[in-house]
Amino acid sequence: MVKCPRCGYENASSSVYCDNCAYLLSEKNSARVTKENKPGRWNVGIARKIVIVLGIIVIALLLFSFAFNNSQPSHNDTLNVIYDDGSHHQSSTYPFKAIVKGDGNWYAEMGNPDYLVSKSGSGSKSFSLDCAAWDDVEINAQKYSGEGELSIQLLRNGKVVAENSTTNGTDSVSIYFDS
Known part of the structure; x- marks a missing residue:
């Protein structure tokens, strides 16, 4: 009382x-x-603490996002894609070479049967093939004009392992080499 x-x-x-x-x-x-x-009044101390905690959380999320994005590989790096412009072939790594000879214009597809590279030209041209020693190799060539001879050769480490030719019209020639 x-x-x-x-x-x-x-x-x-x-x-x-x-x-x-x-x-x-x-x-x-x-x-x-x-x-x-x-009722209806905030304690200034509690409001300030809430703002500080929320600010720390936002800053932590921004730092985490920045660190995560900068530590990830680029999209192209994750695809395991190999870009080849044909200028870095070495005979020890790529033992196969194709020679296409024609009296006129010709078109050829050559390389691993699962990944053929298209080339066209006239006269005699030599191409290093992007095939390993254990790969199967395929060469298909066709003449554009009906005159003259079209011949193809497959060389492995500088030695001819297969060849084929034709003199018929716009005929085509093929080689399939099973390693």
């Missing part, structure tokens, strides 16, 4: 104001009432 200092009325110990004269019974209880029972 709390006694009112103004009128002497005995109030319950949980009373903030005197039940008889409405006198404020204690400053301590008054501070508790204003902080705890006022």
